Amino acid sequence: MITVKDLHKFYGSGGSRSEVLKGISLDIEEGEFAVILGASGSGKSTFLNVVSGLEAADGGSVCYEDQDISRMNDAQASRFRKEIVGFVFQQYFLLPGLTVDKNVKMGADLAGNKNYRSLIEAVGLGDKLKKYPHELSGGEQQRVSIARALAKKPKVLYLDEPTGALDEATGRRVLDLLCRLQRELGFTMVMVTHNQNIAQTAGTVLSMNSGRIVERRRNSSPKTAYEIAW
Amino acid sequence: MIHVKDMSKMIGISIVSFCAVFVCALFLNFYLDLIPAKALIHTDAAKILYEAQCSTAKVVSIVSGGCLLFTTAVLLCFDIGHYIDARSRQLGVLKALGWPGFSVALHFWAFGPPVLAGTALGYAGAHLFMPVFYETQNKDGFLPDISIAFHPGLCLCLVFVPAAFFSLLAIACSYIKLKVPALRLIREQSLQKAVPAKRETDLPFLQELKKSNVRQRKSLVFFLTFSVFCFASTTQMSGSMTELSSPLMAYMILSIGVLLAAVTLLIATTSVIRANRKTIAMMKAFGYRAGECSRAVLDGYRPWTYLGFALGTVYQYVLLKLTVTVVFRDFEDIPAYEFDVPAMFLSLAAFLILYETVLWGYTKQMKKISLKEIMLD
Numbered sequence: 308m309i310t311v312k313d314l315h316k317f318y319g320s321g322g323s324r325s326e327v328l329k330g331i332s333l334d335i336e337e338g339e340f341a342v343i344l345g346a347s348g349s350g351k352s353t354f355l356n357v358v359s360g361l362e363a364a365d366g367g368s369v370c371y372e373d374q375d376i377s378r379m380n381d382a383q384a385s386r387f388r389k390e391i392v393g394f395v396f397q398q399y400f401l402l403p404g405l406t407v408d409k410n411v412k413m414g415a416d417l418a419g420n421k422n423y424r425s426l427i428e429a430v431g432l433g434d435k436l437k438k439y440p441h442e443l444s445g446g447e448q449q450r451v452s453i454a455r456a457l458a459k460k461p462k463v464l465y466l467d468e469p470t471g472a473l474d475e476a477t478g479r480r481v482l483d484l485l486c487r488l489q490r491e492l493g494f495t496m497v498m499v500t501h502n503q504n505i506a507q508t509a510g511t512v513l514s515m516n517s518g519r520i521v522e523r524r525r526n527s528s529p530k531t532a533y534e535i536a537w
Numbered sequence: 538m539i540h541v542k543d544m545s546k547m548i549g550i551s552i553v554s555f556c557a558v559f560v561c562a563l564f565l566n567f568y569l570d571l572i573p574a575k576a577l578i579h580t581d582a583a584k585i586l587y588e589a590q591c592s593t594a595k596v597v598s599i600v601s602g603g604c605l606l607f608t609t610a611v612l613l614c615f616d617i618g619h620y621i622d623a624r625s626r627q628l629g630v631l632k633a634l635g636w637p638g639f640s641v642a643l644h645f646w647a648f649g650p651p652v653l654a655g656t657a658l659g660y661a662g663a664h665l666f667m668p669v670f671y672e673t674q675n676k677d678g679f680l681p682d683i684s685i686a687f688h689p690g691l692c693l694c695l696v697f698v699p700a701a702f703f704s705l706l707a708i709a710c711s712y713i714k715l716k717v718p719a720l721r722l723i724r725e726q727s728l729q730k731a732v733p734a735k736r737e738t739d740l741p742f743l744q745e746l747k748k749s750n751v752r753q754r755k756s757l758v759f760f761l762t763f764s765v766f767c768f769a770s771t772t773q774m775s776g777s778m779t780e781l782s783s784p785l786m787a788y789m790i791l792s793i794g795v796l797l798a799a800v801t802l803l804i805a806t807t808s809v810i811r812a813n814r815k816t817i818a819m820m821k822a823f824g825y826r827a828g829e830c831s832r833a834v835l836d837g838y839r840p841w842t843y844l845g846f847a848l849g850t851v852y853q854y855v856l857l858k859l860t861v862t863v864v865f866r867d868f869e870d871i872p873a874y875e876f877d878v879p880a881m882f883l884s885l886a887a888f889l890i891l892y893e894t895v896l897w898g899y900t901k902q903m904k905k906i907s908l909k910e911i912m913l914d
């Protein structure tokens with residue numbers, strides 16, 4: 308379970324100092340699929356970075372089970388990310404000099420996962436193992452990045468607008484893949500998006516507006532990626 | 538388009554051109570001033586000394602000055618290439634917007650001024666140092682008083698020609714680089730020119746990364762090897778110089794060699810890190826430790842640095858042996874030259890300390906690389 312209490316984050320200093328997260332409190336159950344919905348600039352990415360231990364908080368606390376992430380030093384945060392967190396970025400960020408299988412191996416090695424090839428097949432790229440990232444389409448790159456994140460067997464998968472750079476057909480395919488894998492493997496999934504429709508696939512929807520969570524909704528019957536409008 | 542902030546990063550270029558011109562100006566000026574003195578020499582002892590001085594001046598300015606000039610050229614080409622690679626995307630956008638490649642390339646004349654600053658200071662520095670230098674060269678008083686003259690031709694060749702040359706080189710380099718399609722520049726594909734592995738391997742990720750890094754960046758491998766080569770040869774040469782020539786010259790070569798090697802090593806490692814910033818940030822986000830990142834990124838180059846050291850050692854030995862046996866063969870009191878083992882170990886130790894310090898510094902710096910920074914990039 309992830310528990311966030313009165314989380315604050317500032318950027319800049321002096322006169323240009325601005326509060327990006329203005330006291331966020333929420334919790335996310337284990338095995339839950341939560342979507343954080345908000346307009347561009349509302350602080351979603353910042354929130355995700357802080358909750359996943361990529362950035363330090365300026366106030367409040369973020370706990371995963373009984374570990375307080377906001378109090379961790381660099382080494383501890385790095386270990387936490389290694390053992391608990393998987394991250395998928397809007398811009399994929401694959402390593403350009405390495406082939407698909409080596410990119411996925413980057414995640415797999417952290418968990419001693421020898422079986423990572425089956426994940427590449429699960430995301431439908433079994434025939435592209437030896438391709439380099441620039442030889443792949445956007446959707447394919449995003450699927451590699453998902454395989455890479457899952458290969459390290461994360462307890463929580465964070466995704467920052469994973470379909471934001473994809474067209475509709477590809478976006479649906481990636482979203483569908485994510486939802487299915489989440490149900491099969493049972494990890495916790497926290498996805499950030501500005502797309503209202505995508506929120507319908509999640510069990511929990513948290514709406515964010517200029518640094519605050521303004522609404523929390525439970526979704527008793529989540530739709531599949533092919534049932535929603537885009 | 539090229540900002541002052543960027544210029545400050547070119548300080549390495551200034552330092553290297555300073556060193557090169559300093560040494561060349563010192564010896565060449567001395568040589569040029571020595572020629573008219575020939576008419577005033579009558580005794581045999583003075584004649585022999587005169588010849589020796591002439592050869593030394595020639596050999597040193599050709600060997601070390603030539604070496605330094607070569608290093609400068611390599612360093613500059615490397616820096617220019619790297620600078621353009623780092624701005625590949627901006628340049629691509631300019632090109633995509635319809636800017637003619639040549640007018641963009643013209644902006645790169647700005648590489649000239651840092652070189653000019655270095656060469657001008659080097660030349661001025663040499664002139665300031667000349668009184669002391671001339672005195673030690675003629676400390677026995679065998680030669681007539683050699684007065685310091687200003688040679689405009691030398692000044693032109695050592696100060697203005699290199700600056701102009703490197704301005705043009707930068708323009709030409711960027712023009713060639715800009716000839717590729719705009720989209721390729723924007724996607725930074727010149728950087729990601731994936732060089733496939735010759736053999737399929739199934740190593741742990743960190744080792745795969747290490748190997749791929751060396752494979753993808755051959756120019757860096759060369760550059761790093763070269764900088765260690767310079768370090769090894771200059772430091773060991775100066776050790777032997779104390780016996781063969783004057784201690785003053787030994788110190789000069791030593792300090793210039795160390796300075797050069799430090800600058801090139803720093804530039805090389807900085808570019809390794811800069812080229813790998815995204816990879817490092819990504820690895821850190823996944824939970825790899827900073828030490829693991831720096832080792833994966835930099836350790837692949839280590840064998841090459843040792844190779845550079847070995848080559849530099851052999852090179853300086855052969856060079857000095859040749860100098861002693863060929864140039865000074867008519868002189869009886871020149872000591873026989875033997876390979877200097879302690880000097881080699883000293884130099885190796887110094888190199889290891891330098892290299893490890895740089896690595897350590899970068900590991901510390903790597904802790905600061907944040908994902909945020911590259912996401913906003």
Ligand SMILES: Nc1ncnc2c1ncn2[C@@H]1O[C@H](COP(=O)(O)OP(=O)(O)O)[C@@H](O)[C@H]1O
Nearest residue numbers: 318319327346347348349350351352353354909
């Ligand atoms: N490094 C930074 N320095 C200053 N301001 C920042 C920085 N990162 C984000 N911001 C600001 O914080 C706000 C929220 O950004 P972000 O979390 O990226 O929003 P979202 O992901 O919802 O679009 C924006 O107004 C943005 O300008």
Ligand SMILES: [Mg+2]
Nearest residue numbers: 351352353467
């Ligand atoms: Mg965002």
